[in-house]
Amino acid sequence: MAAPRAFLRLVAPVWNRGTCGVRGLSKAVDPEGSQRKGRTLLQFLTDRFYDVEAVREYLLRKQVLKVQKKNRSFTYIEERYGPYVAGAYFVLKQGGTVKFRDREWMRANERGLSSLEFRKLQEVPVEAVDASGCAINYQGLDNLLALKELQSLSLRRCPHVDDWCLSRLYQLADSLQELSLAGCPRISERGLACLHHLQNLRRLDISDLPAVSNPGLTQILVEEMLPHCEVLGADWAQGLKVGPEKQSRDAAGSPIPA
Incomplete structure (x- = not known):
């Protein structure tokens, strides 16, 4: 006996704007x-x-x-296992990786993390987070700001990280030493100016920020703002015109066309 045929129907909300609606x-x-x-x-x-x-x-x-659903706070986990596990759980659910102190990098598998593993990590601080490409936004940042011993944070290519998010990172000023914002489309000069609180930073990546109008000049200003930090970004000299002396040397060394 032949199997019954399946039919696909398009179901959509109905708007009362005339007889030719989506219905x-x-x-x-x-x-x-x-x-x-x-x-x-x-x-x-x-x-x-x-x-x-x-x-x-x-x-x-x-x-x-x-x-918004992805960036909710896992209050029940924090109440049961503490802020370290709750913050790590948030990052792992987003598809990122975390590193607890004196442990290997951890990535969520199909089973996730067991409650037994959570209990073992309750008192172990999270010292590094790689949330590259994750959907973290202003609201979800609450889960990371509770990690007061966090030393390294990568937000590379996070589509929802913006200037408002950077204005909140001052809460990690005592611990944060490495920060990557490379490839974040919503970060501009205004957001980078908020990083002046992070005087313990030793490495900052601000390369490939499309919303920054003048990357070279911005990098110089950030370097002055954070004098003890290595700032990675655009080459400030890139695109400058070649000087007359350099042009004359190039012309002297080039073959004369017949």
Whole structure:
């Protein structure tokens, strides 16, 4: 006996903006009818632009809620196992890695971490966090600011880390020695200016920040702001015109065309 056929229905919210809403989308767009009329689904949606905007807003809200859910605080874990385990659990859930003091780097596997492992690490400070590419935002930063012995923090390519996030890092000023912000699209000069609190920093990576208008000049200012810190970023001399003396030497050494 043949297996029953499965049907895919498009279910979407209904907006009362006329008779041609999203409700009738699955009926109006018939594959055979589209071929006859030479119309595509995209063309159909374009004809009803207000519905496309509504779908876009719905998907955007859904994405924002997803990021907010990822950045919630795990209060029940903190109450049971303390701030070190709660902070580590947050990073591991995001897909990052953590290093407890005198331990190897830890990454979450399919099983996650057992309660027995949590108990063993309750009193062990987290000294390094690599959250590269994670969806950490201003709200989720609370989970990291509780790690008062944190020495190294990598936020490379984090799409939601912005200037407001950097304004909160002063809470780690006593311990933080290494910080990477490379590739964060929402960090500008204003956020980097907030790092003046981190006078214990010894290494700072601010390379590839698209929102920084003048990377070379910004790096010079950050180096003056943090005189004991090695700042990695753009070459301040990159793009400068070659001086007359250098040009004359190059011209003298180049072959004369026949």
